[in-house]
Amino acid sequence: MYKLLIVDDEVTIRTSLANYFPWEQIGFEVVGICADGKEAIDFIENNQVDVLLSDIMMPNVTGIELAKYIYEKKLKIKVVMISAHSEFDYARASMRYGVRYYVLKPTKYEELNQVFSEVHMECDMENIEECEEDLNIIERIKKYIDENYEDVSLETISELFHLNLYYISRLFKMKTNMNFSDYLTQVRMEKAKVMLATTEQLISEICIRVGYTDPRSFSKAFKKHTGVTAREYKVSKSYVK
Template sequence: MYKLIVVDDETKIRNGICNYFPWNEIGFEIVAEAKNGRQALDYILKHDVDVVLSDIKMPVMTGVELAQELHSRKSKTKIVFLTGYKEFDYAQKALVYGVKSYIIKPTKYEELLEIFSRIKDELDDEQSREALLQGQAVTAAPLVEEVAEENTEELGYHEKKIAAIKSYVLEHYKDVTLEEVAGLFHMNLYYLSKYFKKWSGQNFSDYVISVKMEKAAEMLKDITYKTYEIGSFIGYDNAKNFSRAFKLYYGKSPREFRDSPPVSE
């Protein structure tokens, strides 16, 4: 899990962001909250933090001042701004300090998902490169740029390994994690992320979501299951989060899907 800190002087907004978005399902853990940039900076200087989601206008230290301070310290912590329309130009100017993106208030589920999924991919790439440079993946089979360079025996090995990983996910999709699978298959965490993407054609997190959604769609055909029960069964504690995720995947809410399921060919 990548470590995230949420910074906003409005308690209601801060709590909403922390509690009503499924951060753990897209690979993030909220390790701290702060009500201004100074509190956030003090925490970051003492702990490892991968990403900061910060409001711009705050007392004591603004989000831009926090970004400037982290930039001057050559911090690798990525920053995403929360901003109102009136602060939009102000937010854009802060891109010089390495701010990755900005989200217009009020925050939208789809926008958070899109931006943080992209940031997770960036973090995966960075960690993978670091691990390879440090020789942490010496026990894993080497990746190459072109599949054509692999001989038939090696190709079969990779296909079997991906099939085994997918089989495990199919059995433990409710709460499976990349860390868990990496340990089970004796692979470096960040190497596994790249390996799975290369040989399966999709991100590990995307594959887990597809398994969950397809299982949910199957269960929706049985009217004895309530929607919240299905969400809980596949690993969503919050029924609203399940409904949002399902609609993003199928283009229909669970209720709409149940009323008009796709016609099988």
């Protein structure tokens, strides 16, 4: 459900729009009703809003000024304007602020349904694109970890990809169902297993090669990951040979 805010200075219009149109059937939830643009701005600053349905001419803050606020703040909110034929010049002025959808007064069921079906489809497409972009990001981060596991951290990833540290952490967890640190440990342990099984390097050397400065931390992590100590693992692989 996309969250919809309805704004109109006429109480009968805003309540009718909120209560007598089957929003949920077309994928919208009415999360707020405001009497003017000022109330709407206050609401937007404290609540999630995906789509705004606003009258164009209102006291205090007009629909155009509200659209300008959303545009300048770079908020991801779709704006649908309600306007009369006589207000068309005002409606055109709102196009400079990214407004592409209009509903004429008096509002009709068919028109509302058509416009908001288009809005819903556009929101869906943008969400898919954002999701796909987030998954590239994640695959690139995983590739970097796989190639630089010895000396990598959330901080270095943040600097390299020019993304907020907490955003990366949250995104990684959401897309992989693993914490960043858990994934890094997993990669390091798998690399250690290969080295233990295929080289004659000392365990202390492998410990350093996979990014650990403290052998005890490495031993603890390895046993937790594999169920055996690094020495037991190395011996078992030597025996198999």
